[in-house]
Amino acid sequence: MTTRDLAHKAYHAKIVRRGLYALLTMALVGMVFFALRLSMAASVWQIPAAHHDPLAGWMTPRYIVRSWDVPPEVLAQALGLDPDGSGRKVTLSELAIERGTDLDRLIADIDTTIAAYKAQQDD
Numbered sequence: 001m002t003t004r005d006l007a008h009k010a011y012h013a014k015i016v017r018r019g020l021y022a023l024l025t026m027a028l029v030g031m032v033f034f035a036l037r038l039s040m041a042a043s044v045w046q047i048p049a050a051h052h053d054p055l056a057g058w059m060t061p062r063y064i065v066r067s068w069d070v071p072p073e074v075l076a077q078a079l080g081l082d083p084d085g086s087g088r089k090v091t092l093s094e095l096a097i098e099r100g101t102d103l104d105r106l107i108a109d110i111d112t113t114i115a116a117y118k119a120q121q122d123d
Contacts, residue, residue, distance in 0.1 A: 055107045057093035068114055078113035079106075 055064065061079060065072050076082070079095060092110075096103040 055092070055110055057091060057096070057103050057107075059092055060089050061092075062089070064110065064114075070114055070117055074113065074117050075110070078110060 053059075053067065061072075061075050061081065064070065065075050090098075092106055093103055096106045099106075
């Protein structure tokens with residue numbers, strides 16, 4: 001091999017090495033980015049107070065049951081829902097419209113039900 005061939009090989013190896021370093025760096029940056037996103041998302045679910053968002057029209061009964069740690073039967077009874085097994089996801093806004101009631105009144109009823117259940121559990 002001539003000196004020129006060796007120099008060309010060394011130059012080619014240097015370019016390949018730089019490309020591999022760039023790929024490794026991008027992979028590490030991506031890994032750190034997604035690890036931070038995962039840790040921030042997981043930390044929200046570790047704080048019990050974070051689960052108690054004010055009730056809103058977009059929430060489903062299932063979301064309320066899981067977030068407020070209330071048995072499904074308690075909320076179903078308060079809302080007058082029968083578990084029909086259809087898996088239909090209905091929001092509080094949709095329930096209020098179906099019943100012809102005010103959303104704020106429905107939310108107040110749910111708040112009262114949850115407070116009564118929690119008070120009963122504390123006794």
